Amino acid sequence: MEATSSTPKRRGPPRSLREDDLLDAALSLVDEGGPEAASVRGIAARVGVAPNAVYTYFRDRSAVIRALVDRLLGGVDHDVFADRSQPWRARVESLALELRRQLATHPGVVPLVIASPLDGPQALTLHERLLEVFADAGLDDVAAARASYLLVTYMLGSVALDVAGALKPGPLPPEPARVAARHSAFAAASADRFPRASAAAATVAAYVSTEQYLWGLRRLLDGVDPESEDAPSAGAEPNGRIATGHGSTCPRSS
Amino acid sequence: MEATSSTPKRRGPPRSLREDDLLDAALSLVDEGGPEAASVRGIAARVGVAPNAVYTYFRDRSAVIRALVDRLLGGVDHDVFADRSQPWRARVESLALELRRQLATHPGVVPLVIASPLDGPQALTLHERLLEVFADAGLDDVAAARASYLLVTYMLGSVALDVAGALKPGPLPPEPARVAARHSAFAAASADRFPRASAAAATVAAYVSTEQYLWGLRRLLDGVDPESEDAPSAGAEPNGRIATGHGSTCPRSS
DNA sequence: TGCAATGTCTGTACGGGGTACAGCTACCCA
DNA sequence: TGGGTAGCTGTACCCCGTACAGACATTGCA
Numbered sequence: 001m002e003a004t005s006s007t008p009k010r011r012g013p014p015r016s017l018r019e020d021d022l023l024d025a026a027l028s029l030v031d032e033g034g035p036e037a038a039s040v041r042g043i044a045a046r047v048g049v050a051p052n053a054v055y056t057y058f059r060d061r062s063a064v065i066r067a068l069v070d071r072l073l074g075g076v077d078h079d080v081f082a083d084r085s086q087p088w089r090a091r092v093e094s095l096a097l098e099l100r101r102q103l104a105t106h107p108g109v110v111p112l113v114i115a116s117p118l119d120g121p122q123a124l125t126l127h128e129r130l131l132e133v134f135a136d137a138g139l140d141d142v143a144a145a146r147a148s149y150l151l152v153t154y155m156l157g158s159v160a161l162d163v164a165g166a167l168k169p170g171p172l173p174p175e176p177a178r179v180a181a182r183h184s185a186f187a188a189a190s191a192d193r194f195p196r197a198s199a200a201a202a203t204v205a206a207y208v209s210t211e212q213y214l215w216g217l218r219r220l221l222d223g224v225d226p227e228s229e230d231a232p233s234a235g236a237e238p239n240g241r242i243a244t245g246h247g248s249t250c251p252r253s254s
Numbered sequence: 255m256e257a258t259s260s261t262p263k264r265r266g267p268p269r270s271l272r273e274d275d276l277l278d279a280a281l282s283l284v285d286e287g288g289p290e291a292a293s294v295r296g297i298a299a300r301v302g303v304a305p306n307a308v309y310t311y312f313r314d315r316s317a318v319i320r321a322l323v324d325r326l327l328g329g330v331d332h333d334v335f336a337d338r339s340q341p342w343r344a345r346v347e348s349l350a351l352e353l354r355r356q357l358a359t360h361p362g363v364v365p366l367v368i369a370s371p372l373d374g375p376q377a378l379t380l381h382e383r384l385l386e387v388f389a390d391a392g393l394d395d396v397a398a399a400r401a402s403y404l405l406v407t408y409m410l411g412s413v414a415l416d417v418a419g420a421l422k423p424g425p426l427p428p429e430p431a432r433v434a435a436r437h438s439a440f441a442a443a444s445a446d447r448f449p450r451a452s453a454a455a456a457t458v459a460a461y462v463s464t465e466q467y468l469w470g471l472r473r474l475l476d477g478v479d480p481e482s483e484d485a486p487s488a489g490a491e492p493n494g495r496i497a498t499g500h501g502s503t504c505p506r507s508s
Numbered sequence: 509t510g511c512a513a514t515g516t517c518t519g520t521a522c523g524g525g526g527t528a529c530a531g532c533t534a535c536c537c538a
Numbered sequence: 539t540g541g542g543t544a545g546c547t548g549t550a551c552c553c554c555g556t557a558c559a560g561a562c563a564t565t566g567c568a
Contacts, residue, residue: 035369040526050547052527061526114368114414115289150470157411160368212404219473269516294555304518306556315555 019057019067021047026068030108037108038065069113073126076102081129088137089221092151095129096217100159100210110160126152134224147224154220158213273311273321275301280322284362291362292319323367327380330356335383342391343475346405349383350471354413354464364414380406388478401478408474412467 025046026038040061044051058064080086080094103110127148134144279300280292294315298305312318334340334348357364381402388398 039524041524051525052548053546055527056545111365111369115365146466150466153412154408154470157414158407160411160414212400215477216404216408216474219477220470223469223473271516293553295553305554306519307517309556310516 022054022057022064023068023071026064027072027106027109030068030112031106034108035111038068040064065112069109072102072106072109073099073113076126081133084136088133089218089225091133092130092221093214093217095126095133096151096155096214097210099126099155100213103159113156114160126155137225139224143224150220150224151217154217158216271301271303271307271311276308276311276318277322277325280318281326281360281363284322284366285360288362289365292322294318319366323363326356326360326363327353327367330380335387338390342387343472343479345387346384346475347468347471349380349387350405350409350468351464353380353409354467357413367410368414380409391479393478397478404474404478405471408471412470 022043025043029037029039029042029046040054041051043064044054054064058067076095076099078094078098081091081098083091086094103113130148130151131144134147135141139147276297279297283291283293283296283300294308295305297318298308308318312321330349330353332348332352335345335352337345340348357367384402384405385398388401389395393401
């Protein structure tokens with residue numbers, strides 16, 4: 001915002017609103033009522049303003065959402081991560097944990113993060129930081145870019161599904177009488193169809209943990225590690241290495 | 255449940271609509287116009303019916319969406335996966351590829367998948383299938399459940415972010431004059447802030463591929479493999495290993 | 509054969525959402 | 539001191555989800 005560099009000459013009355021106020025309101029709404037609660041009207045009402053005032057700061061609702069996601073992911077930081085004297089893997093793990101914490105604190109934004117295109121500033125922030133770390137680790141640009149994409153994908157994907165899985169809408173409202181029969185029958189059929197998965201659901205939930213998240217992350221980091229041997233082949237390599245699959249022949253890819 | 259089994263006595267006129275017709279319409283709408291295009295009114299219009307008719311078959315719009323996601327993920331199948339004589343890893347990879355194909359064909363549903371709670375029939379279908387495979391592979395129930403969760407998380411997360419990343423909204427519509435200055439300034443600031451990531455974006459995109467997806471999957475499968483040694487510790491293991499920020503040396507080798 | 513019950517679909521309407529358009533007001537600068 | 543402009547409001551439009559009440563066809567049963 002310092003782009004108005006030289007003369008911060010402002011016209012009009014002093015702002016009673018600011019982007020941050022609107023985003024704060026949006027975030028609190030999302031925290032309370034889920035992703036859809038961040039309506040333009042709701043945000044405006046929360047800051048005590050007419051709905052249209054929002055359009056002075058954001059082009060449309062999606063711009064508000066993007067800015068919200070941006071601010072949230074951009075704020076992911078941590079002492080360990082910022083400390084360049086730390087081992088690079090520890091820094092990445094620190095970032096991953098902080099990201100997880102951040103999204104777990106605001107589960108409602110997860111769908112918004114996922115729905116946002118990956119090339120926005122928010123993802124770029126993450127990429128940028130990872131790229132720095134990988135450069136420190138000695139990866140060349142291409143390898144760093146690939147590693148960055150792989151990790152951002154894993155981190156956001158895992159955290160998103162973990163958190164979104166925990167974000168259940170609660171018991172559904174009662175069904176209208178006319179449709180109740182059909183749907184209850186369907187529910188019963190579902191339970192019949194997936195007895196084992198249903199039974200395992202509780203077990204599964206108990207094992208979804210930060211440990212597991214970190215474990216997967218470390219497995220991927222092993223492959224990224226330049227000192228390791230099993231970095232992914234850049235696609236230039238034909239199926240030889242990739243198809244070498246631990247006792248299984250891998251099917252055709254694309 | 256099975257109560258209606260004996261006499262399929264129906265009253266009323268023969269259905270001119272069916273769930274599948276509505277879901278077909280919803281899917282085509284999503285394919286054409288993104289996740290939000292599947293409005294109740296739109297679906298009804300596409301099948302040539304009043305909007306309310308939809309409520310005869312689904313409790314509300316979210317039920318339609320859930321059924322759509324359910325049908326899509328439930329339909330993920332493949333010859334190799336179904337063939338129990340195949341090595342289990344090949345079967346899992348086959349499922350993963352088919353899932354990727356399916357979602358890549360219908361990118362618009364990805365946000366819907368992510369937004370759906372993980373305990374719905376759709377995810378249960380995936381879990382159920384993976385659990386079968388893992389059981390065949392000799393994993394006990396708990397290990398299978400953990401592995402299943404890890405893989406569903408990875409698969410859906412990776413594919414979702416890949417596909418959603420490819421699902422860019424295109425160039426944004428022109429901004430209203432009043433706000434243009436502020437936003438272009440912001441855009442410039444963004445480009446300044448993330449020069450490296452911006453530059454790397456194209457490179458990154460070029461390397462996002464099925465290969466990379468499979469590579470990550472295989473790394474995780476290595477850990478799941480009962481014949482392998484480095485399965486994730488079930489959380490029983492204290493922090494010793496985890497807090498150890500291994501200074502870029504692989505903690506384990508395969 | 510006729511009547512009542514029931515599932516399917518329509519007409520209408522309400523509340524809420526995004527947002528375009530046209531102002532009003534207070535402030536800044538010339 | 540007056541024009542210009544940023545910040546904000548009032549109003550209005552259209553789309554969306556969906557509740558309510560009924561029209562209609564089909565069926566089971568008397």
